[in-house]
Amino acid sequence: MWHIIIEGRDADVTVMCLPLPAHQYLLLSALRFTTTTTSSRFHFRRRTWIRAMSSSAEQHTSGDWYSVPDLSLRDHRFAVPLDYSAGAGDAGSITVFAREVVQVGKEEQLLPYLLYLQGGPGFESPRPAEASGWLKKACEEYRVILLDQRGTGLSTPLTASSLSQMKSAVKLVEYLKHFRADNIVKDAEFIRLRLVPDARPWTVLGQSYGGFCAVTYLSFAPEGLKSVLLTGGLPPIGKGCTANNVYRACFEQVIHQNEKYYKRFPQDIKVVCEIVNHLAEVEGGGVSLPSGGMLTPKGLQILGLAGLGFRGGFERLHYMFERVWDPILVQGAQKRISYYFLKAFESWLDFDSNPLYALMHESIYCQGASSQWSANTIRDEYDSLFDPTKAAKENRPVYFTGEMVFPWMFDEIHALRNFKEAAHLLADKEDWPPLYDVNVLNSNQVPVAAAVYFEDMYVNFNIAMETASQIAGIRLWVTNEYMHSGLRDGGPQVFEQLMGMLQGKKPWF
Structure with missing residues (x-):
């Protein structure tokens, strides 16, 4: 299958796959283009460049299963575009790394997927040493994907030494502009389409900045989400700065x-x-x-x-x-x-x-x-x-x-x-692209549960509550039992509370 990414607006189109060589671009001149291979809906203008990206081994490689106490793990690497925008073929690609984690013995079981988005910006996903904390609890039910967001961990890491390869500040800024939440979400969708059987939607757990990314996900790719869990991660969503x-x-x-x-x-x-x-x-x-x-x-x-x-x-x-x-x-x-x-x-x-x-x-x-x-x-x-x-x-x-x-x-x-x-x-820099769509959030249909910490020093309580009021159907757990590090300090309890709220087992307000 060849997945198509379409950029632009103004006309509805239903496109998913075409038998094209990887990285080839098509120039669409017709106002409306359709295919019966999928029900996904995109938008494009007249004369819009479309890049076809294959699901070949060149784009996704996975390793063998290995283990830490009570957990089995498998490494995945994806070659993703540095710049997803139309006509950006010359920008090249980067590697995004994700670690698949299940309970020992569940390697071949059909389990729902949960994507974990780490706080930051710029921090890698946890490195499990054993089954403990929220991860142990999540693996009772899910196949967990620990994503190293682009630029972190094993995802073409941006370190003091690697960034020094940029020969000018202008070139460095041009490179860094692709490392915000909008492209992290595009990476997540790129991975979901190749990793999750039948490209089914998955649950996302976002901690702190990872929660900011999850709200960006809700804004621009809600079709990829089954449900969302936020812990200390409700961002300000107003326009401007x-x-x-x-x-x-x-x-x-x-x-x-x-x-x-x-x-x-x-x-x-x-x-x-x-x-x-x-x-x-x-x-x-x-x-x-x-x-x-x-x-x-x-x-x-x-x-x-x-x-x-x-x-x-x-x-x-x-x-x-x-x-x-x-x-x-x-x-x-x-x-x-x-x-x-x-x-x-x-x-x-x-x-x-x-x-x-x-x-x-x-x-x-x-x-x-x-x-x-x-x-x-x-x-x-x-x-x-x-x-x-x-x-x-x-x-x-x-x-x-x-x-x-x-x-x-x-x-x-x-x-x-x-x-x-x-x-x-x-x-x-002024020309930062949008990270949130308030209109989409106002009509959100994805189940969302959020832990809001009353004395959070990093994500202000009042701003978080203001944002929550703009996300339709969100379920809130407001607590002063934990600080911003609640998922780390009381992971099993926090995870169980949020999942219970989504499943109707816990009260919410």
């Missing part, structure tokens, strides 16, 4: 989390002030990190990205600060931040291994508008509240920041320095 609204709301929650942290560990107020004063007073305004970057007062604040929003984050942060200073072994030796702390600081962050997160983060909120370093703009609205040097001099709590990317990070974080120019171009 919604990043300002997101960060303005998120800063309020970040302030609340800072207050909770210092109430838990009041001794850390003095410790953090000492660190900030030390960093501000040393030559150059900071100290060198093991990787070659620089730890500055503003850099210290980004520990809140992981320290304030996940279960156990408060404790990890506090114990890091316990070992911030080197002991004085020789009388008269200068006070120094320990190598232990500096190494722990870098290990806490993922920018070295995942520059895609820093480069693309604000773009996930953009549709036909630029972000213009939105987080930095909103931070400035808080005047001195997030000024670390001023807070330390006044002996008041130094507030950490949250899930925000700032332009100075491309100066201070070694792995990001080569991408500074590209980062500014991405912040200025």
